Amino acid sequence: MRAVVFDEVRAVPEVRTVPEPALPADGVLVAVAATGMCRSDWHAWAGHDDIAFPHVPGHELAGTIIAAGPAVTRWHVGDRVTVPFVCGCGRCQWCLSGNAQVCPDQQQPGFTHWGSFAEVVALHAADVNLVAIPDEVDFATAASLGCRFATAFRAVVGRAGAREGEWVAVIGAGGVGLSAVMIARARGARVIAVDRNPEALAVAREVGAEHALLADGADIPAAVAELTGGGAHVSIDAVGSEQTLADAVLGLRRRGRHVQIGLLPPVDGHPRVPMDRVIGWELDLLGSHGMAASDYPEMMSLIAQGALAPQRLIERTIGLEEAARLLPEFDRATVAGMTMIDPRRAG
Numbered sequence: 001m002r003a004v005v006f007d008e009v010r011a012v013p014e015v016r017t018v019p020e021p022a023l024p025a026d027g028v029l030v031a032v033a034a035t036g037m038c039r040s041d042w043h044a045w046a047g048h049d050d051i052a053f054p055h056v057p058g059h060e061l062a063g064t065i066i067a068a069g070p071a072v073t074r075w076h077v078g079d080r081v082t083v084p085f086v087c088g089c090g091r092c093q094w095c096l097s098g099n100a101q102v103c104p105d106q107q108q109p110g111f112t113h114w115g116s117f118a119e120v121v122a123l124h125a126a127d128v129n130l131v132a133i134p135d136e137v138d139f140a141t142a143a144s145l146g147c148r149f150a151t152a153f154r155a156v157v158g159r160a161g162a163r164e165g166e167w168v169a170v171i172g173a174g175g176v177g178l179s180a181v182m183i184a185r186a187r188g189a190r191v192i193a194v195d196r197n198p199e200a201l202a203v204a205r206e207v208g209a210e211h212a213l214l215a216d217g218a219d220i221p222a223a224v225a226e227l228t229g230g231g232a233h234v235s236i237d238a239v240g241s242e243q244t245l246a247d248a249v250l251g252l253r254r255r256g257r258h259v260q261i262g263l264l265p266p267v268d269g270h271p272r273v274p275m276d277r278v279i280g281w282e283l284d285l286l287g288s289h290g291m292a293a294s295d296y297p298e299m300m301s302l303i304a305q306g307a308l309a310p311q312r313l314i315e316r317t318i319g320l321e322e323a324a325r326l327l328p329e330f331d332r333a334t335v336a337g338m339t340m341i342d343p344r345r346a347g
């Protein structure tokens, strides 16, 4: 199969022909039809994750099952499927309680094994982790859910519990931030988007932000407090830096809820968090880590009905060669929205 491969931390990624992955007894092989490119792929390439080499990145995918292991009961060759980026073991207390997203024995394609920047990917514990794609939903739309959209859905709905009429401040209008804007708006919340990129803010407005704040050195918490009459009910840091975390937390009203989605890898040093404010104003600090397959049906039915349209966030579609070229610079890629890869496409 053709795949994007790199041989060590920060080595130049190349498209090569490599053997297909082995079929797990409890898993499937999927012919990848669409796979999203994400900053987490860049983190893996840059050495922020524990990965084995040579490595194939990619964790936001959709495709068709081409082989199923003997222990798989729910899925068959030809099924159209997607998968959360965190795949649970299916056996532990967390998986059995519907929380595979925090499984201590989790697998992540593109991290714990070869991922989906390839013609074929292996997925483990298929009966627990796969999600059927409804006929109305195309592969690119389904692939766009796997990491950022599902993570945003979990953050806004499952973790923050954002309600109609509440103010939600979303810091960062990349793929996950724009997803959060769209989902919060669909919940009836009023949304403020913050970003350094005016283009990204324009998209944020299109997908539901009532206000867009340019982070050009301005006092973001003060601006949010002004717009909302005392601060947002919910804040989401979709970037992951000491500055964006502080802006998000300090932009909350008393008893507000903050959800951290943007990754803060220890390699950058642990961020200082304004805990005096957290205590004095009784703020909730929440983490969010993907979403279990068992929580997908609500989101998938809203998409099939057209109430949520993640495909609007797909900015461009590229082939594997272009993906290999882009990966090393993806931490500063400036596209507003998602980059989708079609491994079957030339170039």
Ligand SMILES: [Zn+2]
Pocket (backbone or CB within 6 Å): 037, 038, 039, 040, 041, 059, 060, 085, 147, 148
């Ligand atoms: Zn991702």
Ligand SMILES: [Zn+2]
Pocket (backbone or CB within 6 Å): 088, 089, 090, 091, 092, 093, 094, 095, 096, 100, 103, 104, 105, 106
């Ligand atoms: Zn588990």
